[in-house]
Amino acid sequence: MTKVELIEVTKRIKQATVIDNVTETLYGGSIVGLKGINGSGKTMLMRLISGLIKPTRGLVKINDKVLGKDISFPESIGMLIENPAFLDHYSGFKNLELLASIKQIIGSEKIRETITRVDLDPDDGKYYQKYSLGMKQRLGIAAAIMESPDIVILDEPTNSLDSDGVQIVKDIVTEERDRGALVVLAYHDHEILKFLSDEIIEIKQGQVVGRT
């Protein structure tokens, strides 16, 4: 089972402390919701778990391996942090194919299946730049889950989505958890977060102020 440990993690950017002495342990097979107002540190915490940023102090361990020392990134992670970003002059399928070609652990069939799972058409040759915001968000979610990663990080995944899209995200998040993945979610909508999460971590000014 995947284990993510944050041990006395502090992150400072310039003079500001954005994450302040956080110690938490998260396990696979669960959905962890991050709650907090804008600028509270939810996204920074996700970036720390993802290995995108390095802690100023403290350790982040993934399955007992120290990020930035034993490994530079979690070995199996999918993420959608802030806005989805892809290459403008490629179709959705081509974009995912290009990303999948790095690890080569999935083939075209799995990519097509994942695109269909987020209710997009894998045969749609339209360039990514012509996608609507909702379609971009769906493709971002597809990229995060297509390789069945052990850790799935989703930052406000229902942004720009209609009610059908929100339902798809809810289903995906539950399915990923049931498959054994650790799903970390950040939401501004407390009701959705409460509905989806197995546990909620509340963050305020970079500090964990509650866990329910």
Next chain:
Amino acid sequence: MDKPILQNCIKTELRKALGNYLFMLSVAIASGIAIWSAIQNISAANAYYSFIASLQTGSGIMKNPEYASVTLFNSWIGQDYTSVATTLFFTLLPILCVLPYSWSFFSERKSGYIRQIVSRSNRKTYFLSKYIATFAAGALVILIPMLINFMLVSSFIPAISPNINYDIYYNVPSANMGAELFYAHPYLFVLMRLINAALYAGLIAAFVISLSFFVKNRFAVLLIPFIAFLTLNYFSETLVVKFGVELSPLNFLGGTSLGIVNTSVVALFALGLFVFSFGVTMWQGVRSDVF
């Protein structure tokens, strides 16, 4: 570094670099200028040969004593120093080679696309692949047009071996880098010129990646090499009078050098570009946070 992932990452980056429309556009523009240079040189050579033929007919001269003054080896873009198109090609080189892919890191970091790649590989792999692909795209944008030009010019102008007695027609004095090759093995000299120009173009393209860590404007980052090389070219004209050595890459990459092309200068300049661009890219890339 995981070797298969590094190989996959390099392939992916090369696919992105060589498959994007800006690469095609840059090759098309550079090739257009190179073809224009070929046309100018072929026309000039034809006029010269007609003139010599008319002299021989009129004066009874049986053999042209300056038969080697116009040859493929001083008429192709890599050694020509007379046509406007050739001057334009080398002047625009620092822009042409950064257009295809040097913007890529800047753009991927700004959009957040970098997150998708580094999380599937790692920082070292990402930056090494990016460096290689950017270098390759920049080098090819200059190499392909120069090869087209060479093939075109060689179809019309005879490949008479250069003669040291006529060195004033070639702008390759005996102290120049590769002068022995030019007079003894001119095809090897052509190869050296091609490699040299491609190497510099690749390094200038990759140099922009390292600049992207410090410069926050997309256009500025692409224009800095062009402005820097033009400035250097401006001052090199003064310095060449004082030291006699050509210091401007815009001149020593082709045949338009005003002073002696010194091997050490060419090598040191390339080494400096490599050390700065590769060093900064890998050092900053590995230690920087990705937002």
